[in-house]
Amino acid sequence: MATVEEKDLIQTEQQTLVRVENLKKYFPIKGGVLKRTIGHVKAVDGVTFDIKQGETLGIVGESGSGKSTLGRAILRLLEPTDGKILFNDQDITHLRNKKLRPIRRDMQIVFQDPFASLNTKMSVEQLIEEPLIIQTDMNKKERKELVNTLLEKVGLRASDRMKYPHEFSGGQRQRISIARALAINPKFVIADEAVSALDVSIQAQVLNLMDDLQDEFGLTYLFISHDLSVVKHVSDRVGVMYLGRLVEVAPKKPIYENPLHPYTQALLSAIPDTNVDVEREKIKLEGDLPSPSNPPSGCAFRTRCPMAHERCAEVRPELQHKGDGHYVACHLYDEE
Amino acid sequence: MDKETLNTPNINAVKTIEDNSEQNINGKKPQKSKSPFQLALRRFLKNKLAVIGVFTLIVIIAGSLSAPLLTDHSPTKSNLLMVEHPPSDEHLLGTDQSGRDNWSRLLYGSRISLIVGFSAMFFTLIIGIILGSISGYYGGKIDNIIMRFTDLILALPFLVLALTIMAIVDDISVSLFVTIIALVSWPNLTRIIRGSFLSLREQEFVLGAKAIGASDMRIIFRHMIPNIMGLIVVNATLMVAVMIIVESGLSFIGMGIPQPQPTWGNMLTEALSVRILTQHWYAWIPPGLCILITVLAINFIGDGLRDAFDPKSNQR
Secondary structure (H helix, E strand, O other): OOOHHHHHHHHHHOOEEEEEEEEEEEEEEEEOOOOEEEEEEEEEEEEEEEEEOOOEEEEEOOOOOOHHHHHHHHOOOOOOOEEEEEEOOEEOOOOOHHHHHHHHOOEEEEOOOOOOOOOOOOOHHHHHHHHHHHHOOOOHHHHHHHHHHHHHHOOOOHHHHHOOHHHOOHHHHHHHHHHHHHOOOOOEEEEEOOOOOOOHHHHHHHHHHHHHHHHHHOOEEEEEEOOHHHHHHHOOEEEEEEOOEEEEEEEHHHHHHOOOOHHHHHHHHOOOOOOOOOOOOOOOOOOOOOOOOOOOOOOOOOOOOOOOOHHHHHOOOOOEEOOOOOEEOOHHHOOO | OOOOOOOOOOHHHHHHHHHHHHHHHHHOOOOOOOOHHHHHHHHHHOOHHHHHHHHHHHHHHHHHHOHHHHOOOOOOOOOHHHOOOOOOOOOOOOEOOOOOEHHHHHHHHHHHHHHHHHHHHHHHHHHHHHHHHHHHHHOHHHHHHHHHHHHHHHHOOHHHHHHHHHHHOOOOOHHHHHHHHHHHHHHHHHHHHHHHHHHHHOOHHHHHHHHOOOOHHHHHHHHHHHHOHHHHHHHHHHHHHHHHHHHHHHHHOOOOOOOOOOOHHHHHHHHHOHHHHHHOHHHHHHHHHHHHHHHHHHHHHHHHHHHHHOHHHHOO
């Protein structure tokens, strides 16, 4: 396998598959007798990044940081409030449903809850076959054959075809979701907390499966999770989200070994360690995530940041390049 | 690969255990999978009251279908020489004030009552499904318009409205009658369906269907409606009972299906006279009992269906 430097080099030559520019998703808060909009929950508040062909971008953040909203907005399952989504250099931000359909063929999503993400009234065969019916003109026989191959590929038996979701365990259901997502041979798959609801041992199985499938089909992943070790396991690059904003993006190694943003440092210091002999310095964050309907001025993290200074309250820090693809949004690294 | 290994127990070991257990299950005989619908059916058949209800309803429907075989008398032909005769071999339940055979009227009357009950339910269901799903799925302005309209209909007093319409139209046919009661009874079902659509809309499997590019129609009919089928079936069944009661009630006060066409409701009209109420039990007890039994049977079926589709509600 290539070393990190080589890998970075390859990546710069690779084509950008997905580009997100200043993406915003605000949910209106309705109030009063007339149900007027009295404010907004800024779930995703100006996020910019790109994903290269064949890589895995991990997005981490605590609950409520807007990770899932980001994923859903990229797939246009939620209408973005502002910003731009480019898929294969095509602007899909405002495409109508009809024009979006052929593009949906290339981007799929695997959801968090394996018990809610499959229609329980459909058999496995119907579930996996559905994207084929919508997106291709395969005949019944071809579809059946493909369903069988897909089932075997994700580690289920072809004889499971006629079963219903309630007959499977969480991990098996997640495999069905993956088979369904892969049926139409997408280029880009968003895994929205895809393994968070599973036992650790099953998590590893599903992660390894996703990894194998990536090699086999050249998939590009956006891997959303709150679990830092899972993200470390699967990602090539990692983005850290806080209150709807991306605070740091970098290749995996630098971000885990040399995190720049105080929030990333705090997150990483909170990973439990099996080695008890080494004393590690833990950074404890005070307080809760501020309300996304009324985020702090300037840097959203300043209320909990141990290193906050005056400028943090005044100016919102933008992502700045610190070399080797390491981006950070923090005033500590401003160059005066 | 330079992927770090997770802090997990030996993954391969776990895999083999799982494989073994799967083989064991498969080693016996692959069990036939049951769809959620089949599972519901099995739970339904275990419910004694509901099964009794089904049998009762079948008997009633069979009786109404085979009415010509069970009686030689016309339900509408009056015979003024045979007025208010008590039960006899010729007239099993006697005759009414116009000399019509009560037994024959009871049999033919069941047709009207059942037709009204089922077809009014059917129309209400169609209106309810269409408006409820549009309202709940699209939300926003459309939802607002439809919901204000249902509020409007709900605010109208049903009986007064029905009476007014019946009073304006002098010759009320069965189809008109059905239309009228369907047009005023759809709001409740519409609201129920809209409510469940609102909560289903945010479910991940619906988002997943959107993600594979499914059309709105496909999402509504293939994904959302099957998931509230239980709710729809239960409400539709219970609605048949309500519709039969409504028909009987309106016919009883003379505002329903007019004479000489027999319905259970307008057969009861005879009981308005104290003389018949006290002396001629055979004129009003049978239709009254029929209404009672039919409505009870349908309600048992409805309750059974509810428990079958939603097993959680049955955990007493």
